[in-house]
Amino acid sequence: MSRITRAGAALAVLFGILFSLAPAASAAPGAARALDPSWAMIKNQQSGLCIRLQDAKVISDCFGPQSEMYWIFTHPVAGAPTEYRHIKAASWAPDTCVATDRTVINTVGCYTPTLNPMWVVVRYEPAAPPAGMVGLRMENLNTRVCLDTRSANNWQIYPNACSQTSASQQWNIPLDVYNRLF
Numbered sequence: 001m002s003r004i005t006r007a008g009a010a011l012a013v014l015f016g017i018l019f020s021l022a023p024a025a026s027a028a029p030g031a032a033r034a035l036d037p038s039w040a041m042i043k044n045q046q047s048g049l050c051i052r053l054q055d056a057k058v059i060s061d062c063f064g065p066q067s068e069m070y071w072i073f074t075h076p077v078a079g080a081p082t083e084y085r086h087i088k089a090a091s092w093a094p095d096t097c098v099a100t101d102r103t104v105i106n107t108v109g110c111y112t113p114t115l116n117p118m119w120v121v122v123r124y125e126p127a128a129p130p131a132g133m134v135g136l137r138m139e140n141l142n143t144r145v146c147l148d149t150r151s152a153n154n155w156q157i158y159p160n161a162c163s164q165t166s167a168s169q170q171w172n173i174p175l176d177v178y179n180r181l182f
Helices: 003-021 175-181
Strands: 051-054 057-060 070-074 084-089 096-100 105-109 118-123 133-140 145-150 156-161 171-174
Touching: 057 105, 057 156, 096 133, 105 156, 133 175, 171 175
Parallel strands: none
Antiparallel strands: 051 057, 070 084, 084 096, 084 118, 096 105, 118 133, 133 145, 133 171, 145 156
């Protein structure tokens, strides 16, 4: 082996050792973190819009940071029926849950002493959901009203008497998320 070849081989080994010891590159600042597989965007069947948490208000659109549009259905109390769930924000406010007092949809701490943030979440499909999705209806356990939306109010989310046939009360999530939760 010539001197040049030996020197090149030595440098290659040295660089290989140095690169193997270097820490892995971290994600760029501001890069999105990986989402928990049980988090889901919740989209209305009729409007196609998402439930979004913006400035501590529950609104209906799919425009904005992804972190404002992901939710998780958590079990609020050990031993409670499977369908009893909190609709919990997966964003900057991890102890924030959707609630209602019968007049508005708002957010509260998930473990307030009332049942307002607890929902009965059941499969509900008066209209066929998009492929790979499952329809749900979310009925508040305390007030017995459902999450609804209507075009007359720019698709604002509001509490309404539960229906057995309303596509505006059908909220779709991915089938794989549904299967993990229920």
